[in-house]
Amino acid sequence: MDLSHSLTVSASLSWTDKVRLVLPTADADRREVSLIQQAQLLPIPTVCSEELAEIQPDHFVLRYSDGCWQLFPPTDNDAFGRHSLGIDFVQNARFNQPMTLREPLAKAAGLRANRRPVVIDLTAGLGRDSWALASTGCTVFAFERHPLIHFLLSDALLRARLEPKTHDIASRIHLYGSDAREAWPETIKPDKDTVWLMDPMFPERQKSALVKKDMRIFHELVGSDEDAVALFVWARRQPANRYVVKRPPQSPALAGAKPSMSISSGRVRFDCYIKPAASLTQ
Structure with missing residues (x-):
């Protein structure tokens, strides 16, 4: 084929x-x-x-x-294999344990022994980063605007809240099925300690067997975030301690904005921007 x-x-x-x-x-x-x-x-x-x-x-x-x-x-x-795409935080043992502070995501978010900031995840997707941060004790406000992915993630979080071993982590994640720019909840009030997270979807490079087939399903139905730069520009105008953008290792910085620092690990790079940038343009 x-x-x-x-x-x-x-x-x-x-x-x-x-x-x-x-x-x-x-x-x-x-x-x-x-x-x-x-x-x-x-x-x-x-x-x-x-x-x-x-x-x-x-x-x-x-x-x-x-x-x-x-x-x-x-x-x-x-092309999509025979396995289904679902989200489950209960049966997979790796989701039952907290992320350590040595992990790249924890370092990028600025977590410390006594620091658990509020995190706003603008592109929740399958919820893995939101879950990892909530597992450390962070309160996470997660936005996923694609209706189908939001539905799957809602189901996963509902089931996780019903299980004693995952209840506390799941209860720290507050999921919204919207674009944060278009339907901002008045109850969320970011401040100078808030961490903003983005993991924008971009068009896949040449199709490869290295791309997991469940992620091919995700790419096929969700597509790319063509307004990722606009979302990034909007986020950086909000109060924050830092902004974290998850990128493939060899990809250029989003919007050409030089990060304050980058933390790389294998196939992922976290670009961290410490200060707001009101002068950014789309």
Whole structure:
């Protein structure tokens, strides 16, 4: 199969054209499933389970399976593998332990033994950075504007709050399904100690087997953050202790702005900006 061609063709469609929703049919299943009403509010067609075999070759399918909502890839496209994309902080043991202060993200956020700032994550995505920071004791306000990813992350956090071992971490994350610039909650009041975090999505480089297939699903449906520079400019005009931008190691600094410092680790680089920059332009 020509991998690059198959991805290019599907990229011309909106994510709402690529995904179908399958709801549980049995009453017992429906009682156990969380967020059914929220799932039905997603702007995607709903199909019955009997149609699953017919639609799955050509569409991503959002359905409840093994205790959580998951997104299953089309069965006729090997580019996305056979594994579903879901978010789970409960079953994976690595999410049950706090991030150490030696980790690059902790250093970039300026965490210290007695310092746990409020963090505003403007691009929450799969929630892993928000979770890591909340695991250290930080309160995190996380924004995810893509409806489908916001739904999956909401489901994961809801389940994590119900488990004793993950309840405290999940309860420190406050998730919003909006662009922070367009619907800022009045209850969030950033100040000189606030840490702002961004992990903007950019177009993938040449398709490679090195790119995990679950992340190919993410890229396929979410696309790139074409307004990343504008979001960065807006954020740097807000009160803060620092602004942290997560980047691939060889990528240029966002908006060409030279960071105060950078912390690199393997395939990730954190660019840290210590002071606001009211003079930045888009």
